[in-house]
Amino acid sequence: MTQDQLKQAVAQAAVDLIVPQLTDRSVVGVGTGSTANFFIDLLAKHKGFFDGAVASSDATAERLKGHGIPVYDLNSVSELEFYVDGADETNSHLELIKGGGAALTREKIVAAVAHTFICIADGSKLVERLGEFPLPVEVIPMARSHVARELVRLGGDPVYREGVVTDNGNVILDVHNLMIGFAPDVEAQINNIVGVVTNGLFAARPADILLLGTKDGVQTLKR
Numbered sequence: 001m002t003q004d005q006l007k008q009a010v011a012q013a014a015v016d017l018i019v020p021q022l023t024d025r026s027v028v029g030v031g032t033g034s035t036a037n038f039f040i041d042l043l044a045k046h047k048g049f050f051d052g053a054v055a056s057s058d059a060t061a062e063r064l065k066g067h068g069i070p071v072y073d074l075n076s077v078s079e080l081e082f083y084v085d086g087a088d089e090t091n092s093h094l095e096l097i098k099g100g101g102a103a104l105t106r107e108k109i110v111a112a113v114a115h116t117f118i119c120i121a122d123g124s125k126l127v128e129r130l131g132e133f134p135l136p137v138e139v140i141p142m143a144r145s146h147v148a149r150e151l152v153r154l155g156g157d158p159v160y161r162e163g164v165v166t167d168n169g170n171v172i173l174d175v176h177n178l179m180i181g182f183a184p185d186v187e188a189q190i191n192n193i194v195g196v197v198t199n200g201l202f203a204a205r206p207a208d209i210l211l212l213g214t215k216d217g218v219q220t221l222k223r
């Protein structure tokens, strides 16, 4: 199976998991990226059986609207049963690295609100130790150099993602070669640097369910 077929399989598994639990009042949190896009396209076949969605990026909002799925501002939604999103890396504790698509901050916000965070990923994303994928950090533009110096002090090699501006008007530093020991501590330490909006470690709020696409089928891992 190709990587895209694996992504499609996990997207379908997420639809199969959540759709029977949705009502006409349900609002679904939707992530960003190619795996999330497969999910959106498959979820759209069930529109009308749920109320709408909250999007983790402008791109996702556009795709949802393109399918005729109503998109709500998170502030107008009192309850979010599910958040479905991809990841750049996951470990067996369902701690993640996200932000390859620069949407990490809104993704983290929507994940924080949702009761159940379902991560959908092809098997290549499962790693023993997080950190081979450079850790994205969203930074207020004027703080870029300061944050980069602090990240070097933490042992990382930050690289400015040239030409990328997030939906929030900020910039991204991708941190290479960072030793991620206890992920919740590293997440908090980086978020404590003045000028950091957030970083792409999802350890304080990991996924609840991981649907992992392998050549032997979709595996379900739970925390």
Ligand SMILES: O=C(CO)[C@H](O)[C@H](O)COP(=O)(O)O
Binding pocket: 031, 032, 033, 034, 035, 036, 085, 086, 087, 088, 097, 098, 099, 100, 101, 102, 103, 104, 107
């Ligand atoms: O965090 C993300 C976007 O900010 C994505 O979930 C992550 O980059 C995975 O993307 P893809 O599904 O295209 O492999």
